[in-house]
Amino acid sequence: MATETEVGEPLHQRGWRTAFTVAEKVSAWAALVGVIERGYGDDIYEYTNDLSCRNWLHEAWLLLDDHIVQLWTPQIKTVDDRYRTATVDDDGQALEQFHKLPGPDLWWWRRHPRILTGDLGRSLRSASAIGTDPDTA
Structure with a gap:
């Protein structure tokens, strides 16, 4: 079994672009959820990458x-809970219009942001996503 700094190397060998640490990825997940809570305005491709x-x-x-x-x-459970609150469960119907969905155990792919704004909001609305628009609220 790996430590939190060693785990990045086998994942890097599997195709991740670098040997990340657990702390880096927990921080990245928390930062992404923070942006989603405020309204993710980047495009669908950046969103799926993030x-x-x-x-x-x-x-x-x-x-x-x-x-x-x-x-x-x-800590991850807390961020996961924030993500669930900031997103809508549509079983991945909106996102799958733009990105092949992974298996059902990766539940975060079956949700989309509740606040639909910017490029991402326009894309998801075009795929029949339902959410709030901060520009008209």
């Missing part, structure tokens, strides 16, 4: 020592 930071954490959890999983799980 969403993959949660995939990394999912993959890393399978390789990490149990005590590291126990240490980080409460």
